[in-house]
Amino acid sequence: MTPTHRQDASAFAPKALVFDVFGTVVDWRTSVAAAVRAFAVRHGLRLDPERFADAWRAGYLPAMQRVRSGELPWTKLDRLHRLILDQVLADFGVGGVPEPELAELNRAWRRLTPWPDAVPGLTRLRRGFTIAPLSNGNISLMIDLARFAGLPWDCILGAELVRHYKPDPEVYLGAAAFLDLAPAEVMMVAAHLGDLQAAKAVGLSTAFVARPLEYGPAGGADLEADRFVDLTASDFVDLAAQLGA
């Protein structure tokens, strides 16, 4: 456990920690690729599960942008995942799969494996802090995911509660408001610098935990903190240690 930066953690006294989930808490790529692989085998399809998972995830930001721009009304992430899935299936030349099978495949996002340090780290952090997801995933998705992965949240916060997707400021400020805390008393934990930058811009504290394999061995993950980051930890257990939990 060697943090890339070792700041003075005592300078930050958060009362609650809120977490990005996809990529930061759970390894979406491996899990979704495994679900796609099983789906392909079941239907006799020849496709590259990792490429399929990457294409599915690549539709994520553009789909949320359609909501942000007003092109779509507020739409839960489950539904956006499904819209993207339908397009990716077409792009991969897959057709004729019965609807219940597609609905089931879409639920792959509710069964994602946590990074190995996530549950022990959260369990330890929860002794000292209120902990909650602050994800773009909808509430029911987050409930199922917490059950699947054993994530010991105090409550489920996130985009759906304010009908804005991160990095809109409403999501971060809404979390502080629901927790009855000043923004600086809430620490956003994420593997994505853009998320932390948006959180910091409206006054939250920030912690960066790199997840170098989020996008697979070819890379693409944020590896180093930037100036929007108050604290850098090598994983959640290290974060708990730095925060004295």
Added chain:
Amino acid sequence: MTPTHRQDASAFAPKALVFDVFGTVVDWRTSVAAAVRAFAVRHGLRLDPERFADAWRAGYLPAMQRVRSGELPWTKLDRLHRLILDQVLADFGVGGVPEPELAELNRAWRRLTPWPDAVPGLTRLRRGFTIAPLSNGNISLMIDLARFAGLPWDCILGAELVRHYKPDPEVYLGAAAFLDLAPAEVMMVAAHLGDLQAAKAVGLSTAFVARPLEYGPAGGADLEADRFVDLTASDFVDLAAQLGA
């Protein structure tokens, strides 16, 4: 464990159970009276803690009505509790108590003892169902209360998420929407027939659990189910048994 009614529970197949909290899950009166008693001793006050607790709770419905009517903008229950407290202190002739002591007394509503069956019953129900509070208490209050009482919720639902107080229909329908369930797939569990009537009116399933001592030995609690009730259980453990959890 002898339920007062024994309906055919298999006729109801809820996927999630949502719970009234004050009175149904926790014994607010004993807990608040104990906090008031300690407060009175600390400040050398002569007052009847149970009467004080009853007066505090008696302000609850009128205070929410001020929000419902539009006289007050949306106001969290924590703040309403404090407005009522200030009035009750005046009515009991108490003055000159330092502000931090009053803020601390107001937090008595975050430290309420669960009825003896509540935690074992919820723990068992959680094996088969998503469980969440559906209270007029605000989110941060419910988080602290869940920690204090050891309530194993999957998430925190409630009035604050829709900025309406029960029995407004938005609260019940909002819960079903957040859970991605049809109203009938959500079962409202409460010791209060008015709550169940409002839930049933918008399509939720309903379960009644009597809490005869909610208002103390002098009575005042609902003791028998009425026609809005789908299921009656003697306590949460009996409810779990009837629902096959």
